[in-house]
Amino acid sequence: MRIKICGITTIEQGIEIAQMGATDLGFICVPSSPRYLNLTQLAAIVPPLTEVANTVGVFADFSVATIAHVVALTSLDTVQLHGTESIEFCQELRQALPETEIIKVWRIRTNSDLELIQTYNHVVDGLLLDAYHPDALGGTGQTLDWQQLSDFAPPIPWLLAGGLTPDNIDTALSQLHPDGIDLSSGVEVSPGRKNLDLVDRLFANLQSRLG
Numbered sequence: 046m047r048i049k050i051c052g053i054t055t056i057e058q059g060i061e062i063a064q065m066g067a068t069d070l071g072f073i074c075v076p077s078s079p080r081y082l083n084l085t086q087l088a089a090i091v092p093p094l095t096e097v098a099n100t101v102g103v104f105a106d107f108s109v110a111t112i113a114h115v116v117a118l119t120s121l122d123t124v125q126l127h128g129t130e131s132i133e134f135c136q137e138l139r140q141a142l143p144e145t146e147i148i149k150v151w152r153i154r155t156n157s158d159l160e161l162i163q164t165y166n167h168v169v170d171g172l173l174l175d176a177y178h179p180d181a182l183g184g185t186g187q188t189l190d191w192q193q194l195s196d197f198a199p200p201i202p203w204l205l206a207g208g209l210t211p212d213n214i215d216t217a218l219s220q221l222h223p224d225g226i227d228l229s230s231g232v233e234v235s236p237g238r239k240n241l242d243l244v245d246r247l248f249a250n251l252q253s254r255l256g
């Protein structure tokens with residue numbers, strides 16, 4: 046299973062978290078986020094971390110040209126689209142970045158959201174379900190209604206996000222079978238600063254599932 050820890054802001058924490066077992070490290074490129082990294086910071090932090098984990102840049106409603114520029118400067122492995130990007134936009138991005146994994150995020154409120162995100166199945170490599178919050182796009186600690194997702198089974202890999210913590214991960218994964226999980230605020234001291242004890246506890250609690 047893919048385990049993405051998002052909102053990494055230092056090389057040191059990225060290396061430690063990858064050594065603990067994270068497969069993916071996420072970097073927030075959205076300026077309104079308290080976990081935001083500017084281009085200079087991304088160019089310094091991401092390249093060394095591509096050696097230890099899959100690196101994911103989180104974007105929201107950027108242009109194709111800007112995303113392609115950031116990927117070229119940082120060697121990000123994956124682009125996570127967290128805004129209102131259209132199917133056509135994803136197709137354009139695919140053409141611009143044929144070697145880069147693309148994940149489309151949808152913030153789930155209703156059952157129709159679970160159908161809408163699946164209209165992207167043929168244009169992206171994976172889907173990510175996050176919780177809806179009126180004031181912030183992500184990293185909110187808001188939990189999804191897991192029961193609502195019980196029939197969600199897209200034909201491409203999907204990740205579960207939204208308010209996951211070391212304490213609730215077992216309950217979430219006993220109800221759902223995503224291809225990956227994504228955590229941010231549930232393993233933090235403060236936005237952008239991860240609590241390594243909580244990350245350690247997450248992996249301890251996942252031990253039986255990771256085998």
Ligand SMILES: O=C(O)c1ccccc1NCC(=O)[C@H](O)[C@H](O)COP(=O)(O)O
Nearest residue numbers: 051078182183184185186207208229230
């Ligand atoms: O984390 C942010 O600050 C953020 C800001 C703007 C867009 C996306 C953002 N995070 C994306 C993620 O992938 C988070 O891991 C995801 O929203 C889950 O966060 P949390 O509920 O805190 O675990």
